[in-house]
Amino acid sequence: MLNHVQLRSTTFNHVQPSLIRLFLSKKSIRPSNHILSSPIEYLKGVGPQRAELLKKELNIFTFGDLLEHFPYRHIDKTRVDSISSITPQTEFIQVAAVLLHFEIVGVKAGRRLVAQVKDKTGFLELTWFQGISWIQKMLETGQSYLIYGRASFYQNKVQIIHPEMELLTADRQDGKNFLEPVYPTTEKLKARSLGGRQIAKLTQVLLAMLQEKDLPENLPASLRKQFKLTDRWNAFRQIHFPQTNAEYDAAVNRLKFEELFIAQLRMAMLRSERHRFSQGLVFDKVGDLFNTFFKEHMPFELTNAQKRVIKEIRADTGRGRQMNRLLQGDVGSGKTIVAVLIMLLAVDNGFQACIMAPTEILVRQHYATISALLEKMNISVALLTGSTKAAQRKKILKELAEGQIQILVGTHAVIEETVQFKNLGMVVIDEQHRFGVAQRARLWQKATIPPHILVMTATPIPRTLAMTAYGDLDYSVLDELPPGRQPVTTVHRYESQRSRVMDFLKAEIEKGRQVYIIFPLIEESDKLDYENLMQGYEQVKTYFPEPRYWISMVHGRQPGDQKDLNMKRFVEHDTQIMVSTTVIEVGVNVPNASVMVIESSEKFGLSQLHQLRGRVGRGAEKSYCILMSGPKLGNDARERIRIMVSTNNGFDIAEKDLELRGPGEIEGTRQSGALNFKLASIVQDRQLLEAARSCAASILEGDPEFNSAENLPIKNFLLSQKGKTAWGRIS
Ligand code: ADP
Ligand code: MG
Numbered sequence: 211m212l213n214h215v216q217l218r219s220t221t222f223n224h225v226q227p228s229l230i231r232l233f234l235s236k237k238s239i240r241p242s243n244h245i246l247s248s249p250i251e252y253l254k255g256v257g258p259q260r261a262e263l264l265k266k267e268l269n270i271f272t273f274g275d276l277l278e279h280f281p282y283r284h285i286d287k288t289r290v291d292s293i294s295s296i297t298p299q300t301e302f303i304q305v306a307a308v309l310l311h312f313e314i315v316g317v318k319a320g321r322r323l324v325a326q327v328k329d330k331t332g333f334l335e336l337t338w339f340q341g342i343s344w345i346q347k348m349l350e351t352g353q354s355y356l357i358y359g360r361a362s363f364y365q366n367k368v369q370i371i372h373p374e375m376e377l378l379t380a381d382r383q384d385g386k387n388f389l390e391p392v393y394p395t396t397e398k399l400k401a402r403s404l405g406g407r408q409i410a411k412l413t414q415v416l417l418a419m420l421q422e423k424d425l426p427e428n429l430p431a432s433l434r435k436q437f438k439l440t441d442r443w444n445a446f447r448q449i450h451f452p453q454t455n456a457e458y459d460a461a462v463n464r465l466k467f468e469e470l471f472i473a474q475l476r477m478a479m480l481r482s483e484r485h486r487f488s489q490g491l492v493f494d495k496v497g498d499l500f501n502t503f504f505k506e507h508m509p510f511e512l513t514n515a516q517k518r519v520i521k522e523i524r525a526d527t528g529r530g531r532q533m534n535r536l537l538q539g540d541v542g543s544g545k546t547i548v549a550v551l552i553m554l555l556a557v558d559n560g561f562q563a564c565i566m567a568p569t570e571i572l573v574r575q576h577y578a579t580i581s582a583l584l585e586k587m588n589i590s591v592a593l594l595t596g597s598t599k600a601a602q603r604k605k606i607l608k609e610l611a612e613g614q615i616q617i618l619v620g621t622h623a624v625i626e627e628t629v630q631f632k633n634l635g636m637v638v639i640d641e642q643h644r645f646g647v648a649q650r651a652r653l654w655q656k657a658t659i660p661p662h663i664l665v666m667t668a669t670p671i672p673r674t675l676a677m678t679a680y681g682d683l684d685y686s687v688l689d690e691l692p693p694g695r696q697p698v699t700t701v702h703r704y705e706s707q708r709s710r711v712m713d714f715l716k717a718e719i720e721k722g723r724q725v726y727i728i729f730p731l732i733e734e735s736d737k738l739d740y741e742n743l744m745q746g747y748e749q750v751k752t753y754f755p756e757p758r759y760w761i762s763m764v765h766g767r768q769p770g771d772q773k774d775l776n777m778k779r780f781v782e783h784d785t786q787i788m789v790s791t792t793v794i795e796v797g798v799n800v801p802n803a804s805v806m807v808i809e810s811s812e813k814f815g816l817s818q819l820h821q822l823r824g825r826v827g828r829g830a831e832k833s834y835c836i837l838m839s840g841p842k843l844g845n846d847a848r849e850r851i852r853i854m855v856s857t858n859n860g861f862d863i864a865e866k867d868l869e870l871r872g873p874g875e876i877e878g879t880r881q882s883g884a885l886n887f888k889l890a891s892i893v894q895d896r897q898l899l900e901a902a903r904s905c906a907a908s909i910l911e912g913d914p915e916f917n918s919a920e921n922l923p924i925k926n927f928l929l930s931q932k933g934k935t936a937w938g939r940i941s
Contacts, residue, residue, distance in 0.1 A: 541824025561635025
């Protein structure tokens with residue numbers, strides 16, 4: 211049977227129409243006459259011109275969008291302070307005071323309106339630099355005002371610059387009894403009278419128009435009870451206009467939970483959808499190749515984690531649905547052998563397999579490793595990269611289409627673009643960072659039955675992040691390193707200590723070890739990188755002169771074969787030192803290299819540093835990682851270096867990285883719509899996220915179509931939201 215498989219973009223494959231399909235489709239079935247769908251220009255006080263601005267500046271198109279434009283904080287106007295209580299530590303104050311006197315002083319830039327007010331306890335000065343004539347008209351000596359603003363001290367006197375003021379009427383004697391919301395806005399909006407205050411007014415108008423039925427509850431009652439969650443209607447009102455801080459906190463908590471819960475629900479639905487409906491190739495036997503290799507050619511015992519993961523994959527590929535699995539493992543945890551074994555499994559079942567990696571160096575190394583492992587087996591393995599010569603390439607493509615080649619090792623780009631397999635059964639994507647939900651969903655088309663996919667991450671992603679961004683994938687972890695590894699000792703050294711560092715390298719080289727020296731890649735300038743590297747190389751050469759020492763250098767400007775040659779010389783121990791840019795970063799494996807020097811380490815991100823460090827500590831020797839830096843370090847750089855020195859655990863580092871940079875900056879998730887939360891943060895709201903996730907899972911398990919009375923609110927909500935979310939836009 212000729213089953214030509216072309217690898218290409220696709221939407222979600224082989225999903226039968228179903229309720230979930232309906233949820234995820236683009237067209238909204240929310241009745242367009244629903245009040246929250248009303249165009250924002252129809253709100254009293256908006257009109258066409260302001261509406262244009264609201265759309266452009268804040269993405270507020272409908273009443274619903276305005277409702278979800280949440281305040282970022284509230285000003286506490288619930289209390290009135292006495293002037294004497296103000297100290298240099300005081301931030302915002304509200305006082306009730308009588309206006310004694312006001313006048314304009316100064317000229318030109320110093321021109322300002324100054325007023326004195328007093329209450330029973332003391333005096334306070336108010337100053338305006340702008341809007342002077344307008345303010346002046348408003349002021350009346352002898353009147354009482356409620357005055358609000360940021361207190362500051364100027365020549366030992368308390369003052370407020372540009373305070374907010376309003377006449378103190380009888381019913382306001384105790385101050386305003388609410389927390390005033392402050393909304394995100396922009397300069398353009400402010401200029402058109404749509405500052406934070408005006409937005410608050412619009413929101414007030416909107417809330418007054420809404421009724422409870424417009425914001426129906428979407429969480430099951432039991433869940434709300436369990437987590438003490440405010441009902442939806444009140445949560446929306448109180449997040450904008452709370453009476454107390456506690457009320458506000460409860461509203462935020464409720465809406466965050468809702469946000470996380472719904473997101474988790476969608477992910478879990480996608481996953482179970484795939485499980486139920488996707489059609490997959492069946493690998494029903496463990497055949498000769500796998501067994502022979504396992505019995506006779508395995509260079510080591512598998513770790514328990516490796517065994518477990520292979521079992522998980524076996525189970526996946528045996529049951530007739532497509533596998534879509536993420537394999538996380540720290541650097542050096544032994545992902546390659548897992549890939550090799552499952553590719554053998556595919557071949558045993560009569561299919562072809564391929565492994566893709568992002569860089570040519572890595573692909574070549576994989577090819578070398580895999581060919582060596584399979585040397586004594588009767589299997590045809592081919593290598594395909596951007597620099598494969600035309601004739602060779604033609605031959606490979608032909609043999610792939612005809613099925614002679616069983617395992618293909620290649621770069622992503624090459625495989626995705628041009629390759630046709632006879633019957634591709636397994637795709638391993640190694641060291642993959644950039645892999646959003648959308649890209650994954652788009653991966654394979656055309657095949658009647660798509661191949662199984664295993665994505666192996668380059669460095670661990672924090673669990674919370676993986677749960678959120680990759681929640682629709684199955685998930686395996688290699689949480690154990692092969693035995694006999696000694697932790698890498700990491701130290702931080704300043705430029706001033708360079709000659710001592712070089713002496714240390716010499717001593718290690720004397721012992722027969724090899725050394726990496728890595729220079730940063732400043733992506734904006736290829737030229738600068740190159741010069742930087744050359745300078746570094748010259749410097750290294752002065753410390754390590756030929757013929758006593760030999761140095762390899764690898765960088766992005768070299769042609770492929772030269773890179774290979776230099777790599778090869780290092781791998782074969784012809785050279786003791788490898789000077790390189792970060793091209794060496796991923797996957798490269800030279801067990802005898804035991805020292806990694808990272809130049810200008812302050813310029814690297816955490817996961818990159820960890821990834822680089824993973825190049826050493828692969829053999830039996832004690833290994834070292836030396837982070838060089840200039841004398842001046844920013845706080846973040848200092849923190850990154852501190853973390854690197856203090857731990858070798860990639861999962862811990864990933865967590866810290868997430869805390870330092872926030873989820874948006876972690877590689878591979880930037881494009882993921884799944885992380886665009888309005889309120890929740892997967893860093894700060896970790897516990898809430900875990901809770902939401904386990905609730906979503908258990909509800910889906912018990913009642914996948916939300917048919918029980920208890921779960922009906924969820925169903926109704928999902929149906930009403932169709933096409934409104936980031937997900938709708940992605941798929
Ligand atoms: P990574 O997960 O970073 O891709 P590799 O697959 O490159 O890690 O493995 C790192 C090193 O550990 C390789 O030299 C590999 O041969 C070795 N290795 C992998 N699994 C084991 C094991 N179970 N026992 C001993 N060594 C192993
Ligand atoms: Mg690897």
